[in-house]
Amino acid sequence: MPNPHYNLHLDGETIKEECGVIGVYLPGEDVASTCFFGLFALQHRGQESAGMAVSDGSKVRMHKGMGLVNQVFGAETLATLPGEMAVGHTRYSTTGASALRNAQPIFCQTQIGEVAVAHNGNLINAVQLRTELEADGEVFGSTSDTEVMARIIVRNLRNGVEEAVREVMRLCKGAFSVVVQTPTTIVGFRDPYGIRPLSVGRLGENGHMMASESCAFGPIGGVVERELKPGEIAVIDHNGLRIVQGIESPKEAMCLFEFIYFARPDSRMFGTGLYSARVRMGERLNEEHPVDADIIVPVPDSGIPAALGFSKACGIPFREGMMKSRYIHRTFIQPDQRMREIGVRMKLTPLEDHIRGKRVVLVDDSIVRGTTTKQIVKMMFDSGATEVHVRITAPPIKHPCFYGIDMASKNELAAAVMTLEELTAHIGATSLGFLSVDGARLAVNDSTEGFCTACFTGEYPLEIPDGLQKNAFGDPVGELETVSSGQGVLISE
Ligand code: SF4
Numbered sequence: 285m286p287n288p289h290y291n292l293h294l295d296g297e298t299i300k301e302e303c304g305v306i307g308v309y310l311p312g313e314d315v316a317s318t319c320f321f322g323l324f325a326l327q328h329r330g331q332e333s334a335g336m337a338v339s340d341g342s343k344v345r346m347h348k349g350m351g352l353v354n355q356v357f358g359a360e361t362l363a364t365l366p367g368e369m370a371v372g373h374t375r376y377s378t379t380g381a382s383a384l385r386n387a388q389p390i391f392c393q394t395q396i397g398e399v400a401v402a403h404n405g406n407l408i409n410a411v412q413l414r415t416e417l418e419a420d421g422e423v424f425g426s427t428s429d430t431e432v433m434a435r436i437i438v439r440n441l442r443n444g445v446e447e448a449v450r451e452v453m454r455l456c457k458g459a460f461s462v463v464v465q466t467p468t469t470i471v472g473f474r475d476p477y478g479i480r481p482l483s484v485g486r487l488g489e490n491g492h493m494m495a496s497e498s499c500a501f502g503p504i505g506g507v508v509e510r511e512l513k514p515g516e517i518a519v520i521d522h523n524g525l526r527i528v529q530g531i532e533s534p535k536e537a538m539c540l541f542e543f544i545y546f547a548r549p550d551s552r553m554f555g556t557g558l559y560s561a562r563v564r565m566g567e568r569l570n571e572e573h574p575v576d577a578d579i580i581v582p583v584p585d586s587g588i589p590a591a592l593g594f595s596k597a598c599g600i601p602f603r604e605g606m607m608k609s610r611y612i613h614r615t616f617i618q619p620d621q622r623m624r625e626i627g628v629r630m631k632l633t634p635l636e637d638h639i640r641g642k643r644v645v646l647v648d649d650s651i652v653r654g655t656t657t658k659q660i661v662k663m664m665f666d667s668g669a670t671e672v673h674v675r676i677t678a679p680p681i682k683h684p685c686f687y688g689i690d691m692a693s694k695n696e697l698a699a700a701v702m703t704l705e706e707l708t709a710h711i712g713a714t715s716l717g718f719l720s721v722d723g724a725r726l727a728v729n730d731s732t733e734g735f736c737t738a739c740f741t742g743e744y745p746l747e748i749p750d751g752l753q754k755n756a757f758g759d760p761v762g763e764l765e766t767v768s769s770g771q772g773v774l775i776s777e
Contacts, residue, residue: 302546302688303388303404304329304374305482306500307463307470309520310491316365318504322493323353323372325500328548329404330374333387337400337465340367344400344465348373348387369520371465373402385426389465392434397441399466401434404496405459405480406688408749413455432456437464446528449473449517453531457746459539459687461512463494470494470520473530477537477745478514479687479736481553484525485509492525494518497551511553537736537745540721541689543728544678545586545649554729559589564727565677565719566593566647573717574598575645575673579638581605583648583660590677591647605639605646605664606632628659640668650678651707651718652691654698658711671714679721679740686748691739 304326308319316338323334334356335348345365349356353374373388389400407413410429413436418424422435433452440448445466452462452473459479464471472494474482485501485508487493495501498508509525512518514533519526539546542553549559569590580602582591595602609631644664651657657674664672680699685691694700698707699718708716721740725732738744 302329302376302480303402304496304500305371305402305404305461305463305472306373306493306495307369307371307465307472307520308487308491308493308504308506309369309470310488311368311522313368313488313491314366315368315370316362318487319370319372320353320357320362322495322500322504322506323357323374325503325548326374326496327353329496329546330376333375333384334373335375335387335389335402336365336370336372337389337391337402338365338367338370339465339467341369342467344391344398344467346389346391346400348384348389350384350387369465369468369470371400371402371463371470373463383427386428388428388430390426390428390430390434392431392438394438394441397438397445397466399434399437399441399445399464401430401437401465402463403430403433404461404482404688405475406686407432407456407458407460408686408746408752409457429458430462433460433462441466445469445471446517446519446530450530453515453517461496468521472512472518472520474512474514474516476515476531476533477535477736478512478533479537479539479745481538481542481547482512482518483508483510484512484518484520484527486525492520494520497547497553499548499551508552511555535745536734538734539687539689540724540728540735540737541650541678541685541739544724546689549586549589554734556729561728562589562677563593563596565724566590566595567597568593568723568727569647569675569677569717569719570594570597572720572723573675573715575675575715575717577643577645577671577673579603579605579642580645580647581639581664583646584608584632587646587648587677590649590675591645594645594647594675600645603638603642604635605644605667606634606660608632628656629663632660632663634663634667636667639664642669643671643673644669645673645675646713647675647677649676650681651676651698651711652681653696654707654711657713661712665712672712673715674708674711674713674717676716676718677724678719679724679737680718681739683739683742685739686744686752687736687738687746689739 337346389402407429437448461480461482484494487506517530580595582588682700
């Protein structure tokens, strides 16, 4: 089976998105192809595996596989999935956890009923819960923390799926935005801190849907009604859409990185368009770290809105300084060592005519290990830039994420182990400036409340259990191997 993972290693440290989830209900229609196109819109949140569970009202059928959405599903496969309700998932995970058994949705069946569960996030008490469930006779078929949730749900179905989901919300700690398919109902819910996104709305004439991001609604004829609030449960069935509070929310702590990088720029979160938020981040970046230069150059594609904002705020012209290959993610040939050494040049090629003799401001979204930034700075100088000033919209990443994003261990994070001066020298830049945490927050919604900023500040909204190692989510934890369903950031060399 070709593995798209290979291609994700090309550029050294590209941040990869996490998982995407979707649930769709169109009364009287087969929804598999609708769900397929919705998943397609969430492809950026996970390129390792995709899956879908479809109910015809009495039976849930499922198909999932490794690869991109259009590799896992073809017309013939979709034709074998009849029914008017479906949930779907796109997944990204660390290399070690790349396995079909961990692809989602996860299906669980007992005499009481059956569920298919798809999850974006990471449970920080998955090992403990799994140990308890195994001691009580449960036999797990995957190493995914999502199966922990699925097994809790099926064990509690006797009281109805809504109550079963409440039990998951009571027991599970961590980040989770989840969709559940039973034969007659779709249920979606968010953890009490609302760390990962989930929106609900209408679909077609009289249907409903939910999805990780608003960008999945429009292409399939959906309209967002609102984002699910932390701790809320959305139920979609023949009676329509109903939202209830599943568990009390101590405070909202949505992932700030969703706004900086993970989510698609055409999505809306916290009531704001992400493209506009990123433009504002660029404006604030100019306020915080102004520089005298000739051109503002984005690192495509994610640096473009911020570079436009930076340029607008300081009046220095915006220029494309490099081209990104459109096809690098669509090939499945494993790069050999020589090509790996070429690294970032396989993905980005410089536009020398724009760069030669210029003082360049290079705008990008984040620095993790610094490997990619270093190569791009070198590419700018090799193309004739006289100065390269790097400006980054993510504040310095100094702490690991325990809520579904794999950012490597703390000692691999460049900003955690180097001073600003050291990091500037490491990447070879003329100067380096990061947007502040408040600058990023204020650019989103003029507020400093409601965000998780733990990877920048070390202030984790949910206490992290002692001994939970950063690499625990993708690799063996204690005696158990568990994997997060939401591992999204691959830091690779
Ligand atoms: S630690 Fe960082 S990446 Fe993880 S949820 Fe919080 S803000 Fe997002």
